Amino acid sequence: MKRDLAALAAREHDLLVVGGGFSGAAVLREAACAGLDAALVEARDFASGASWHSLRTVHGGLRHLQRADVAGLRESMRERRALLRTAPWAVRPLGFLVPAESVGRLAFLAAGVKAAEWLCPDRNAGLAAADVMPAARVLGPAAVAHEVPGLRGTAGGVVWWDAQAVHAERLVLSMLVDAGEQGAGCANHAAVEALLVRDGVVRGARVRDARGGDVFEIAARAVVLAANEGAAPLLAASGLAAAPAPWLEAVNLVLDRDLGPAHAVGARAGGRFLFTAPWAGGTLIGTEYGPAGVDAGAFLELAREAFPWAGLDARDVAYVHRGRVPGVSGARLWTHHRLESPCRGLHVLTAAKFTTARAAAAQTVDAVLAATGRTGGARDTAARPLPDLSPPPDLTAAARQAVEGLMAQTLADVVLRRLSAVPRRPDAARIAAAEAALLAAGASSQQLAAERAGLQQALGEPGG
Numbered sequence: 001m002k003r004d005l006a007a008l009a010a011r012e013h014d015l016l017v018v019g020g021g022f023s024g025a026a027v028l029r030e031a032a033c034a035g036l037d038a039a040l041v042e043a044r045d046f047a048s049g050a051s052w053h054s055l056r057t058v059h060g061g062l063r064h065l066q067r068a069d070v071a072g073l074r075e076s077m078r079e080r081r082a083l084l085r086t087a088p089w090a091v092r093p094l095g096f097l098v099p100a101e102s103v104g105r106l107a108f109l110a111a112g113v114k115a116a117e118w119l120c121p122d123r124n125a126g127l128a129a130a131d132v133m134p135a136a137r138v139l140g141p142a143a144v145a146h147e148v149p150g151l152r153g154t155a156g157g158v159v160w161w162d163a164q165a166v167h168a169e170r171l172v173l174s175m176l177v178d179a180g181e182q183g184a185g186c187a188n189h190a191a192v193e194a195l196l197v198r199d200g201v202v203r204g205a206r207v208r209d210a211r212g213g214d215v216f217e218i219a220a221r222a223v224v225l226a227a228n229e230g231a232a233p234l235l236a237a238s239g240l241a242a243a244p245a246p247w248l249e250a251v252n253l254v255l256d257r258d259l260g261p262a263h264a265v266g267a268r269a270g271g272r273f274l275f276t277a278p279w280a281g282g283t284l285i286g287t288e289y290g291p292a293g294v295d296a297g298a299f300l301e302l303a304r305e306a307f308p309w310a311g312l313d314a315r316d317v318a319y320v321h322r323g324r325v326p327g328v329s330g331a332r333l334w335t336h337h338r339l340e341s342p343c344r345g346l347h348v349l350t351a352a353k354f355t356t357a358r359a360a361a362a363q364t365v366d367a368v369l370a371a372t373g374r375t376g377g378a379r380d381t382a383a384r385p386l387p388d389l390s391p392p393p394d395l396t397a398a399a400r401q402a403v404e405g406l407m408a409q410t411l412a413d414v415v416l417r418r419l420s421a422v423p424r425r426p427d428a429a430r431i432a433a434a435e436a437a438l439l440a441a442g443a444s445s446q447q448l449a450a451e452r453a454g455l456q457q458a459l460g461e462p463g464g
C-alpha cells in the first residue's frame with residue numbers, strides 16, 4: 001500500500017469512499033472486485049474508529065432471533081461463515097456460555113440456540129475443519145462450574161458458537177490490500193473537509209492531507225460516505241441535509257488479565273446483558289451504551305455485579321474502548337445497516353455492526369452501479385481469500401512491515417493497529433520497535449516524542 005494523494009487526485013474515479021473502517025474498506029474491496037476505479041480516504045488511521053473499539057464478536061445473529069427476524073439471522077450467519085472462510089488467520093470460532101439462574105430460563109435459552117441452528121443448517125458449509133462450529137450444548141450446573149471456576153448456584157447453562165475477529169484492524173487492512181491488488185488506491189490521515197457539489201450532484205471531495213497540510217480535490221462519479229458519526233458534520237459542511245441518525249457511545253473495558261474461562265461468558269446486571277470474552281491473552285468486557293461520557297468506573301461496578309466469579313479490580317483495566325454506534329438506547333440499537341442517497345452522486349452507509357460489513361458493501365456497490373448505469377463484473381467477495389496479514393511474531397520485522405508496506409504514519413498507527421492485538425498497555429519493546437521503524441522512514445525524534453503522549457490519549461483512561 002503506497003500513500004499518494006497527488007496520484008489519487010490526478011484522475012476522476014468511478015467511486016470515492018470516505019472512511020477507512022470496516023464499512024469503507026469493504027466497499028472499496030467490493031468496488032474493486034466489480035471492476036470500478038475506486039479510491040478511499042480516511043481522516044485518521046484505517047480502523048481507528050468504531051472498528052477498533054468493537055468487542056470483536058462476529059455475531060451469528062441470535063439477537064435477530066429475539067426479534068423474530070429470520071432474514072437478519074441468516075444474513076449474520078452467512079457473513080460469519082464468509083469471514084471464517086476468507087480470513088481464517090484473523091477470525092476464530094469462539095464459544096459463548098450463558099449460565100441460567102432457573103430451569104425455566106435454561107429451557108428458554110436452549111430453545112433459542114437450537115432454533116437458530118435449525119434455521120441455519122448451512123452454517124458450516126465450506127468451512128475448514130478447524131473453523132467448523134460445534135452444535136450448541138446444554139450444560140448442567142456442575143459443567144458450568146467447571147467451565148467458569150467460582151460460579152456456583154446456576155441451574156446450568158447453554159454454550160453456542162460464534163466467532164471473534166482477533167485481528168480486527170489487520171482484517172480491515174487486508175481488505176484494503178486486496179482492493180489495492182485490483183487497482184484501488186487509498187490514503188490515511190487525509191480528511192474530507194467538504195464534498196464537491198455541482199448543480200446538486202456530488203462529484204468528489206476536497207481532502208486535506210493531515211501529514212503535509214496540502215489540499216487536494218479528488219473527483220469521482222460517485223461518493224460513498226462510510227464515515228460513521230463523521231457523516232452528519234461532513235454533510236452539513238457540504239451544504240447537504242444530514243440524515244438524522246441517533247448516536248450512542250458504546251464502551252468496552254479491556255483487561256490485561258485472562259479471567260480463565262475458554263468461552264465468552266454472558267450475564268445480566270442492571271438491565272444490561274454483558275459478556276466477558278477472552279482475547280489475545282487478556283479479556284474484553286462489553287458492551288455498555290449511553291450518551292457521550294459513559295462512566296467507565298460505573299461500568300466496572302456493573303461488570304463486577306454481572307461477573308462476581310471474576311474478582312474484577314480497577315487495576316485489571318488496561319484501557320477503555322469508546323466508539324459511536326447508531327441507536328436510541330442499549331435495548332434499542334440499530335440491528336441493520338442503512339443505505340441512503342440524499343442526492344445524486346452520493347450514498348451514505350451507516351453500519352450497525354462490523355459482522356455484516358461485506359453484505360452492506362455489496363448492497364452499496366449495487367446501488368452505485370445502478371445509479372451510474374454500469375453493470376460491473378461478477379463478485380465473489382464471500383469466497384475470495386483475503387491476503388493473510390497475520391502479525392509477524394518478530395516485533396522489529398512487524399514494525400518495519402507496518403511502516404513500509406501497511407501505510408502506518410504515526411506511533412499509534414504502528415503500536416495499536418499494525419502489531420499483534422493489544423490487550424495490555426503497550427510495552428516499551430513495542431514502542432521502541434515502532435519508533436525505530438518510523439525513524440528509519442524519516443520521522444523526527446520531536447515528532448515521536450509528541451506522539452508518545454498521543455498514544456496514551458488514544459487508549460483512553462486506564463483503570464488504575
Ligand SMILES: Cc1cc2nc3c(=O)[nH]c(=O)nc-3n(C[C@H](O)[C@H](O)[C@H](O)COP(=O)(O)OP(=O)(O)OC[C@H]3O[C@@H](n4cnc5c(N)ncnc54)[C@H](O)[C@@H]3O)c2cc1C
Nearest residue numbers: 019021022023043049050051055057192230323353354355
Ligand atoms: C464498543 C463497541 C463494541 C462493538 N462491538 C461489536 C461487535 O462485537 N460486533 C460487531 O459486529 N460490531 C460491533 N460494534 C459495531 C462496529 O464496531 C461498527 O458497526 C463498525 O465498526 C462500523 O464500521 P464503520 O467503518 O462504519 O465505522 P468506523 O470504524 O467508525 O469508521 C469510520 C471512519 O470514517 C472516518 N471519517 C470520519 N469522518 C471523516 C472525514 N471527514 N474524512 C475522512 N474520513 C472520515 C473515521 O476516522 C473512521 O475511521 C461495536 C462498536 C463499539 C463502539
